[in-house]
Amino acid sequence: MDYGKYVAQRAKDIEISTIRYFFNMVKEVEGAISLCIGEPDFTTPSHINEAAVQSLNEGRTFYTANAGHYRLRQEICDFLNRRYQLTYKPESEIIVTVGASQAIDVAIRTLIEPGDEVLIPQPAFVAYGPCTLLAGGTPVYVPTYIEDNFVLKPDVLEKYITPRSKLLILPYPNNPTGAVMTEEELKAIAGIVKKHDLLVVADEIYSELTYGIEHTAFAKIDEMWERTITINGFSKSYAMTGWRLGYVAAPEELAQQILKVHQYNVACAPTISQYAGIEAMRNGDGDIASMRKEYDKRRKFLVTSLREMGLQCFEPKGAFYAFPSIKETGLTSEEFAKRLLWEGKVAVVPGSAFGESGEGFVRLSYATSMEDLEEAVKRIKSFLNSL
Numbered sequence: 001m002d003y004g005k006y007v008a009q010r011a012k013d014i015e016i017s018t019i020r021y022f023f024n025m026v027k028e029v030e031g032a033i034s035l036c037i038g039e040p041d042f043t044t045p046s047h048i049n050e051a052a053v054q055s056l057n058e059g060r061t062f063y064t065a066n067a068g069h070y071r072l073r074q075e076i077c078d079f080l081n082r083r084y085q086l087t088y089k090p091e092s093e094i095i096v097t098v099g100a101s102q103a104i105d106v107a108i109r110t111l112i113e114p115g116d117e118v119l120i121p122q123p124a125f126v127a128y129g130p131c132t133l134l135a136g137g138t139p140v141y142v143p144t145y146i147e148d149n150f151v152l153k154p155d156v157l158e159k160y161i162t163p164r165s166k167l168l169i170l171p172y173p174n175n176p177t178g179a180v181m182t183e184e185e186l187k188a189i190a191g192i193v194k195k196h197d198l199l200v201v202a203d204e205i206y207s208e209l210t211y212g213i214e215h216t217a218f219a220k221i222d223e224m225w226e227r228t229i230t231i232n233g234f235s236k237s238y239a240m241t242g243w244r245l246g247y248v249a250a251p252e253e254l255a256q257q258i259l260k261v262h263q264y265n266v267a268c269a270p271t272i273s274q275y276a277g278i279e280a281m282r283n284g285d286g287d288i289a290s291m292r293k294e295y296d297k298r299r300k301f302l303v304t305s306l307r308e309m310g311l312q313c314f315e316p317k318g319a320f321y322a323f324p325s326i327k328e329t330g331l332t333s334e335e336f337a338k339r340l341l342w343e344g345k346v347a348v349v350p351g352s353a354f355g356e357s358g359e360g361f362v363r364l365s366y367a368t369s370m371e372d373l374e375e376a377v378k379r380i381k382s383f384l385n386s387l
Contacts, residue, residue: 014130019349022337026347033376034347035364038175038321040239042294044276045287048238051279052272061271066263068096068247069274075281076247084207084217086230092252095259096269096277100205100233100246105131106261107201107229107248108167112137116166121152123323123354123361125175125203140165143357146314146325150179154188161196168198170218173206176354176363177323178299178316183216190221199254200228205246206319208237208288211296213317219249226251229258236319237288238280243273295320298366298373305377306364309384320367323351327360329387337362344383346376 004012019036026034055061067073073090080086088094097103104127112118114136120128122141129139142160144150152170170189172181181189193200202218219228233246246269248258280287299316306313306324313324326336333350340362341347351358366373 010133010136013133017126017353019126019353022341022347022349025341029341029345029347032341032345032347033368033372033379035366035368035373035376036347036349037367038236038319038365039241039367040236040291040320041368042239042291044239044243045280045284047283048240048276048280048287052276055272055275060275064096064268064271064274066268067094067259068269069271069278072096072274072278072281075278076249079281080217080230080249084215084220086217086219086225086249088249089252093250093255095248095250095255095262096274097233097246097248097262098266098269099235099244100203100231101127102244102262102266103231103233103246103248104128104201104203105134106258106265107231107250108132108137109135110254110258110261111167111199115164117162117164119157119160119165119168119198121169121171121174122356123150123174123176123351123358124169125171126353128169128171129355137166138164141355141357144177144179145357146312149314150174150177150323151181151185152189154192157189157192158196161192161198165196165198168193168200169203170200171203173204173210173215173318175206175319176321176349176351176358177314178319178321179314180210180213180215180317182213183221186216186218186221190218190224193227194223198227200224201231202228203231205231205233205236207232209292209295209320210318211292211299211316215318229254234277234280237291238284239287239291240273240276240280243270243276245269245273245277295366298368298370301370302364302366302373302377306380309381311384320365322364322366323361324364325361329384331387333359333362340380340383343386344379346379346383
């Protein structure tokens with residue numbers, strides 16, 4: 001049967017994530033160390049697990065409101081105010097989602113119509129472009145450069161703006177580069193946003209994982225609250241990837257439109273995960289601090305090691321990735337990643353997975369044990385010496 005004639009073209013136009021492709025390839029190489037997936041190696045803190053178990057034992061297994069359990073929305077508002085000085089109303093400006101990925105999807109689908117352009121800094125997380133295409137929009141990729149610390153520059157951004165530009169994705173701290181934007185750098189972008197009457201989806205899922213620099217929420221910048229849809233979640237900061245819990249924070253008029261799309265998409269986030277989220281928000285600050293301290297230790301080790309091998313490596317200030325250049329090897333990023341896996345038994349993600357601006361780089365996740373990182377570094381060094 002020819003199923004091709006039944007499948008929508010916009011589905012055909014997107015591709016399977018290269019990250020998952022390399023992650024799956026690891027299973028074919030016995031003894032390989034994977035530095036592919038952006039998933040904390042820490043288990044979810046026990047007090048968060050216990051809160052979820054208690055909710056099950058007490059029979060709290062029914063649907064919540066579409067926007068999420070009200071207590072969780074209150075906790076999210078308190079967290080955003082405590083950490084980033086942002087003020088939202090729990091009853092109408094917070095939507096609890098099935099992870100930050102679903103939050104990105106429903107935000108883009110709510111805002112984008114055919115012909116609209118979405119500005120996406122590159123290198124970029126793999127979901128932004130496909131979500132834009134599935135919404136009928138056109139992704140417009142704006143390059144960032146290692147010479148600029150992979151920060152989005154206002155003069156570069158402005159070159160890519162057209163009369164059809166509607167939305168800017170602002171993904172900082174950044175996956176895959178680990179770049180962080182300062183308040184002054186964000187203010188410069190805010191001027192462009194206001195000048196061209198854009199809305200912003202600020203994907204701040206790594207906001208709690210910064211090193212030596214405090215995260216500044218884009219919505220905190222003057223006159224940007226009303227233009228910003230903030231995306232965040234529990235996966236990275238609380239080691240809750242499998243719980244699938246995220247949220248949208250936005251002005252009421254926007255949030256209520258996003259809520260309609262969310263409602264028909266998933267109804268509500270899993271109830272058990274929401275009770276876990278309440279506990280995480282209330283009592284999880286110490287967990288974040290201890291995990292961040294360990295990530296910082298690994299970050300310093302990995303970056304120093306890569307530089308000692310002769311690889312140019314920008315110092316990541318956020319998230320848990322290193323993004324070294326492999327241009328001097330003469331290999332493409334995909335060739336490098338494949339050969340490193342098969343010959344060196346270390347799995348990394350080619351920079352090309354994150355767009356054209358990522359070519360010549362590879363992404364290494366340091367969300368793994370120091371023992372594995374130390375062994376991976378030895379293998380990478382041996383591989384480079386064999387080239």
